[in-house]
Amino acid sequence: MEILRLLDSESRVAVADLSVRFGTSPVTTRKDLESLERRRLLRRVRGGAIGYEGSDEGAFELRLRHRAETKRAIARAAAGLVHDGDAIALDCSTTCYFLAEILRERQGLVVVTNGLRAAEVLSDSATVILTGGTLRRSSWSLIGDFTDSLSRGGPLLHGFFGVRSVSPVHGLLELSAEEAAAKRKLAAACRDVYALFDSSKISTFALHAFARADRVTGLFTDSQVNDETVAAWDGTGVTTHRIAPSAEEQP
Structure with a gap:
């Protein structure tokens, strides 16, 4: 959930920055973002992700x-x-x-x-x-x-x-x-x-x-x-x- 904590304080996270921060490959980082997006915890954008802003009251977590x-x-x-x-x-x-x-x-x-x-x-x-x-x-x-x-x-x-x-x-x-x-x-x-x-x-x-x-x-x-x-x-x-x-x- 460290990615979500970063999104609490920043409006956007980048794949490149996350890979450096966590010591993971860009491929692994993208897979992590995809998993979080499927749970409606964030929304992927080109090069990274932003906080999820759906039409409902928001994800429980x-x-x-x-x-x-x-x-x-x-x-x-x-x-x-x-x-x-x-x-x-x-x-x-x-x-x-x-x-x-x-x-x-x-x-x-x-x-x-x-x-x-x-x-x-x-x-x-x-x-x-x-x-x-x-x-x-x-x-x-x-x-x-x-x-x-x-x-x-x-x-x-x-x-x-x-x-x-x-x-x-x-x-x-x-x-x-x-x-x-x-x-x-x-x-x-x-x-x-x-x-x-x-x-x-x-x-x-x-x-x-x-x-x-x-x-x-x-x-x-x-x-x-x-x-x-x-x-x-x-x-x-x-x-x-x-x-x-x-x-x-x-x-």
Whole structure:
């Protein structure tokens, strides 16, 4: 993943430079770039590669590294709502992946999720129920028709969801219609619905709502969210929890 780390700080990498840096032949370097491109982690251009900028929300591995410490802080705060034996839902977002890592310490959890990475993390410590559907590789999620697992038993206690954008008018939103449909079904099975997101999502464009504002129980975000946004959500009866940045991100 060193190539991806270079792309985090540089807009472009060159085959010649990578070959010198890693002591590999140009042929080997090109094969490495081809492999990363197939995983939609970068886009090859003449002589090298640039960061991937697809039409969807971006590859999971890239998003996992974006503001990782902020997402972990948000996940730690949200984890305080979950107790041993709870039945909850997690979506396929990277913040919920970090939440899953924390929840491995809980005992007797039942977790319904469409996120394969979260399911993998919790597989040895919780009862994990996958929603079913078709694999979407860019987000390692399952979309489409669910099995009847969500209709069995009582409602789930809490549902935790990442978002593409949030709006006190339209609710919680996603860019992909398929992702929104999958999250809509998960949210409908939950008593409480919580959004977990960093402040960059406040001004992000999105198309498809998966939970109306009146279905949202609370928001967990970072301290960079402004007072006006918090006041707008307060007006809908939704509490916003602003989490202070970790020491690593403080100026």
